[in-house]
Each structure stands twice: as structure tokens, then as C-alpha cells.
Amino acid sequence: MEKFMIRISHSHKPSKTVEEQLQIFQSRGLIIEDEENAKEILSRISYYRFTAYTLSLKTNDKFYDNVTFNHIFRLYEFDLKFRLLLMELIEVVEVSMRTHISLVFAEKYDGMGYIDSANFYDSLKHADFINELEKLLKQSKDVFVKHYYDKYAGEFPIWVAIEVTTLGILSKLFKNLKKSDKNDIGMKFYSGLSGEFIASWLHAISNLRNICAHYGRIYNRNFPIAPKLFARDKKGIIDNNKVYAIVYNMKYLISDKKYWNSWVERLRSLIDEYSEVDLRLIGFHQNWYNLIKK
Known part of the structure; x- marks a missing residue:
């Protein structure tokens, strides 16, 4: 080699x-x-x-x-604070999605049903998922993982195994669920949303999370993974490849209205603090606040 x-x-x-x-x-x-x-x-x-x-x-x-130099530094500072807000929101989406997948899947197939490729759309993608999951479990230092290795011979029910997945793997797992299972999750936990839309949003959110986790720039960035949009939302989104399109769709994945509106208020305060920010460069338009509130 x-x-x-x-x-x-x-x-x-x-x-x-x-x-x-x-x-x-x-x-x-x-x-x-x-x-x-x-x-x-x-x-x-x-x-x-x-x-x-x-x-x-x-x-x-x-x-x-x-x-001025200070103008540029203020944009950098805004971007840093914006990333922190985004990471908090993404965590809420990710933790909820892990829970919802495991609840629906365990109810339909039992706790170990995720091992069977017949319960998924694509068997090859399922095999990739199992390989990635096994690597994560072996690398994990979490006490609960050691407990299941010691007491249950390494058999991890889905509600345990899913806790070690990354958002990227979780997104791939959701996308490879059968259409009926994706739609069941949308029906039970996301006000009847289509599984196709949820899969698209998770993919875009996963990409955004990776950029945030590596301290990448959000400001004035075009994102390669553009989320699907409802026809009714297209007029309110000026650029599908900017961060606002991803943030906007996350409102559909946050069931706690009080939390969402609180998060939006903090985002508005941040934007108000930094007058140097050109809203168009993050895909926001002047009426973004009214459109994004629940």
C-alpha cells in the first residue's frame, strides 16, 4: 500500500x-x-x-x-454566536429524532428489528449502517455501552444503539426506512409531515451540523444540500442554499412551540445586536421574524 x-x-x-x-x-x-x-x-x-x-x-x-477592520471582526463574532445558537437547536432536533425512530421501530419490529435488512428499503445501505454502528459501539466509552456488552453479550436494542449514532448516520438511517415507517414517524410526531420532506431536512441539517462542529463559516455561505420546501413556503425563502432555508424548516421538527419561539427571540436579539450583518447573505429577508415564528 x-x-x-x-x-x-x-x-x-x-x-x-x-x-x-x-x-x-x-x-x-x-x-x-x-x-x-x-x-x-x-x-x-x-x-x-x-x-x-x-x-x-x-x-x-x-x-x-x-x-473597517472592526466591521469584519463583528461579522466573525456574529458568526461564532450564530453557530452556537444553531448547534443548540440541532441538538433538540437530533435527540427528538433518535427517540421517535426508536419508538416507532421498536413498536413495529421489536427492539432488535433494526438488525434485519428486510425492515429497510435498501439492504446494501442497511449493511453500511450496521457496519458504521458496530464501529461506533466498539469505540464508545459510555458506561451504558459497556453494560450491554457485559450483561447482554453485545445485543443492543434500538433505543440503546441509536444513542451512539451521529446525526449523519441518523439521517441515513431515516432515509433508508420503508416509506410507510417514515410517514408513520411524520404522522405521530410531526403533525403528519411526509417522510420524504423529513429525510431531506435531516440531510441538510446534518451537513449544517458538521460545518458548525468544525467551526466553519455560516455567514455568506452557500450550502450544497438544499432542503425540500413546501410550495407555500417558497415565497418566503429568497435563497434555498443559504442557512435560513434550513433554519426555517427546523421549525417543523420542533414540537415544543414555547422553546421554538424562545429560540427565535434569541436569534432576533443576536441579529439586532450586529447591525453590520447583511441579512441577504444568510438568506434572511426583512420579514423573516414574522414568517418563522410559530
């Missing part, structure tokens, strides 16, 4: 000191209000990461008039 090797090339740009990075910004027309503060920021947030927030503020590497 060929070993992976890092190729060494001298064709890339040479590294720059923090002082040189600031000089580049200034040469392109960026206003630096406080150089010492800017140096401190660039010493803990890489130039490469920081410049991603400048993309909408310049043309041909020249900043628009009156764009």
Missing part, C-alpha cells in the same frame, strides 16, 4: 507576519482603527479564516469605502 506523503513545493505564497498581514489589508483600502487590537485579533484568528468575512466587502481585492 502506498503511503500518504505531503508534497513539498515552493510555489505557494510565503507566510506573512501579523504586521505584514495588516499592511496587506491597508494597501487594499481597509481602515484599521486600532492597530494593536487588530494585531491581537490576527494573532488568535488566522488571516485565512478572517479574510473569508471580507468577501462581500470588496471588489477585485479593493475594499469599499469606509469598511
Whole structure:
């Protein structure tokens, strides 16, 4: 087997000191209000990461008039806080979905029914799921996993096994359920939603979660996995590839109306705090608050 090797090339740009990075910004027309503060920021947030927030503020590497270093940092700061809010919401969706899948599946097939590929749409995808699940169980350090290995010879009922899955695996599991089972989950727990729509939303949410978990930029980002939209919602969503489309559809997956509206209020407070944010770059329009509230 060929070993992976890092190729060494001298064709890339040479590294720059923090002082040189600031000089580049200034040469392109960026206003630096406080150089010492800017140096401190660039010493803990890489130039490469920081410049991603400048993309909408310049043309041909020249900043628009009156764009400041603090403006860019505020966009970075907003994005960080927005990711934290999103991660909290995604956790609520994920924990609920684990519970709902296990309840419906165990009732219909019994606790070990998930082992049988006949209970799924695609047997090959089911085999992949079982392989991934076994790896996660073996790697797990959770006490409940050790308990089931010791006391039940490693037989994990679905309500136990599903607790070690990632959202990505959970999304694939849901998508591979039989159509009737997906629709049963939608009927029992999500006000009669079609399983096809839920599967699409979980896929998009999983992608968003992975980006958030690795501290990726949400602001001014196009997401490759666009969620399905109800016809009635299309007028209220200006760009299906921005984060708002995913957030909007999560409202259908949150059964606790009080929690959802509280989360939306915190999101509105965050947006109000950062006037520098261009709502269009996260897919929001001016009436987003009224549309997203339950």
C-alpha cells in the first residue's frame, strides 16, 4: 500500500507576519482603527479564516469605502454566536429524532428489528449502517455501552444503539426506512409531515451540523444540500442554499412551540445586536421574524 506523503513545493505564497498581514489589508483600502487590537485579533484568528468575512466587502481585492477592520471582526463574532445558537437547536432536533425512530421501530419490529435488512428499503445501505454502528459501539466509552456488552453479550436494542449514532448516520438511517415507517414517524410526531420532506431536512441539517462542529463559516455561505420546501413556503425563502432555508424548516421538527419561539427571540436579539450583518447573505429577508415564528 502506498503511503500518504505531503508534497513539498515552493510555489505557494510565503507566510506573512501579523504586521505584514495588516499592511496587506491597508494597501487594499481597509481602515484599521486600532492597530494593536487588530494585531491581537490576527494573532488568535488566522488571516485565512478572517479574510473569508471580507468577501462581500470588496471588489477585485479593493475594499469599499469606509469598511473597517472592526466591521469584519463583528461579522466573525456574529458568526461564532450564530453557530452556537444553531448547534443548540440541532441538538433538540437530533435527540427528538433518535427517540421517535426508536419508538416507532421498536413498536413495529421489536427492539432488535433494526438488525434485519428486510425492515429497510435498501439492504446494501442497511449493511453500511450496521457496519458504521458496530464501529461506533466498539469505540464508545459510555458506561451504558459497556453494560450491554457485559450483561447482554453485545445485543443492543434500538433505543440503546441509536444513542451512539451521529446525526449523519441518523439521517441515513431515516432515509433508508420503508416509506410507510417514515410517514408513520411524520404522522405521530410531526403533525403528519411526509417522510420524504423529513429525510431531506435531516440531510441538510446534518451537513449544517458538521460545518458548525468544525467551526466553519455560516455567514455568506452557500450550502450544497438544499432542503425540500413546501410550495407555500417558497415565497418566503429568497435563497434555498443559504442557512435560513434550513433554519426555517427546523421549525417543523420542533414540537415544543414555547422553546421554538424562545429560540427565535434569541436569534432576533443576536441579529439586532450586529447591525453590520447583511441579512441577504444568510438568506434572511426583512420579514423573516414574522414568517418563522410559530
